[in-house]
Amino acid sequence: MPHTVVLHVHSVNTIAWAVRTDAREEFTRRLEGLAWRWLDYHHPGLPLASVVNHTLRQDKADVLILGNHGLVVGAETCAGAEALVDEVESRLALAPRSATTSDEDALRSICAGTAYRLPKDPQCHRIAIDPFSRAIATSGSLYPDHVVFLGSGLPVLERVEDFRAPTSRVRPDGLPHPVALLIPGLGCVAREDASDGAEAMLSCLALVTCRLPLTAQVRFLTRDNESALVNWDAERYRQRLTANRGAD
Structure with missing residues (x-):
């Protein structure tokens, strides 16, 4: 410019x-x-x-x-x-939808003994509690940093009993567990090693989705868009820098 x-x-x-x-x-x-x-x-x-x-x-x-x-x-x-x-x-400017209070005590109990914890920003819980926000967050990625830091579509934890045993270990396919999980009616949990960038993107996702009216038709990034981002050398370099800053 x-x-x-x-x-x-x-x-x-x-x-x-x-x-x-x-x-x-x-x-x-x-x-x-x-x-x-x-x-x-x-x-x-x-x-x-x-x-x-x-x-x-x-x-x-x-x-x-x-x-x-x-x-x-x-x-x-x-x-x-x-x-x-x-x-x-x-x-x-868009007014956010009103939010229902999360159950942080229940979330702490669920996270005990796992590789997950509560997110730093309490407003992240609204992604899981608000049905429309949850539907958007589980359907795909909205913008570049969304897919880079959170992946394409956050998973929903439907059965708590299926959560405790395996989440402290790497998945059978060798990939890390999701950066965040949505627990309907309770709130959101983040992986213990989630970076500051991932935390910021969870907050951003909460702020964006709660400003989308229930009638909004949303355009998600395509699979090709997502693949280009996660395999981009510049993003891999930025991710390493973020991880190193977190280690310091």
Whole structure:
């Protein structure tokens, strides 16, 4: 982008709109008067940068909405860029659905003797307790960091008795157990070694899904999108850095 200052953020309200099938129509109405452009989902890195470059050669834009990804703004000063982010977020603001209280005592009891614990952020529980949020979270991944840190679709633990014995060990296929599990009616549990990045993505997923209305039609990343992300050298490198910081 030609601007002096460029900000790229994964803002909750923007993502909550950008994963919907009617996203472009809603953005057209809500961002009227701003120099903005919509970009369909593209793999981060060179593919996305090429599309941005091509788009800006055709039209001037200070705001880019990245489908299933996030927000980019450009301005001539830091204050101007920050103000533009605030303006976009205020126009896209969505009220979260009310949340039912989790049963953390029951969750601690369930986690005893396993490789799981309660998440650091209590609002993560709403992913499991709210039926619509749970349906979205178990159906696929919404944005790049979702699949990278949490995988495609969080599993639901339906039978607690099936949970205790095996979860302290690696699965028979040699893969680690899921980063998080959803327990309907009770809340969410995270693997003991879940990284700060995974914790942040659980919080983000809770914030995004509770802002999606019950009538929303959601667009998930495709299997090809997910495969490109998890096998991307840049993401593997970032995951190693995250793991090393956690070890420190």
